[in-house]
Ligand SMILES: Nc1ncnc2c1ncn2[C@@H]1O[C@H](COP(=O)(O)OP(=O)(O)O)[C@@H](O)[C@H]1O
């Protein structure tokens with residue numbers, strides 16, 4: 001069967017990567033978490049003092065240093081899930097903290113950052129057989145993707161899911177802070193000038209507010225089967 005490209009976009013913390021990862025594993029496709037790439041660049045900025053005292057980004061320095069930022073993914077053989085590496089170091093846990101979440105959307109709004117990452121993402125999808133999730137996969141990275149999904153759920157439900165996840169990992173964070181972060185990122189992601197978050201006209205909308213992980217997994221598998229047998 002011919003391999004296709006599956007683009008999964010949507011609002012923050014709604015379950016995109018959970019469903020994308022599960023599908024990729026089941027059908028033997030590569031899974032790429034494009035958000036992890038923006039998070040890795042953000043971690044680099046934090047670690048290299050590129051956030052100025054007023055909270056803004058030293059754009060000139062970041063532009064100069066973009067070629068020093070190398071992001072890769074390696075499969076964790078135990079969990080079967082990919083882990084994110086920044087310049088050879090496993091940063092999978094560090095990029096998921098609320099600190100990185102609080103800084104990532106302004107970094108992702110920078111045109112030169114998007115250009116560099118989109119180029120890498122397109123390269124990764126060249127052979128097809130890929131599931132990629134993010135904000136602009138169906139609109140900018142792979143506008144010709146054969147299957148596009150746009151996921152949403154209420155902000156409270158999304159914040160609760162992220163809160164439960166951080167708590168399970170032993171990370172302290174308040175529900176209010178997470179809700180604020182989810183809403184703020186949605187606002188910045190939807191209003192930025194370059195490739196803002198929006199549903200592609202040909203994407204299928206999924207509101208998974210009242211769906212379990214198993215139900216959404218089955219829903220996505222059905223979409224894949226329909227797309228490949230059409
Ligand atoms: N339908 C669901 N019901 C409950 N929790 C979910 C559901 N889908 C995903 N989750 C959980 O919500 C959290 C955020 O999911 P994730 O896949 O990381 O979202 P995204 O990639 O959209 O940010 C994870 O802890 C995940 O296990």
Ligand SMILES: Nc1ccn([C@@H]2O[C@H](COP(=O)(O)OP(=O)(O)O)[C@@H](O)[C@H]2O)c(=O)n1
Nearest residue numbers: 012013034035038104105108134135136185
């Ligand atoms: N394709 C993408 C993916 C992420 N992003 C940015 O990166 C941030 C983190 O993405 P993510 O997918 O890890 O976010 P969560 O939904 O997992 O919280 C988003 O809030 C966007 O600002 C983007 O601009 N374009």
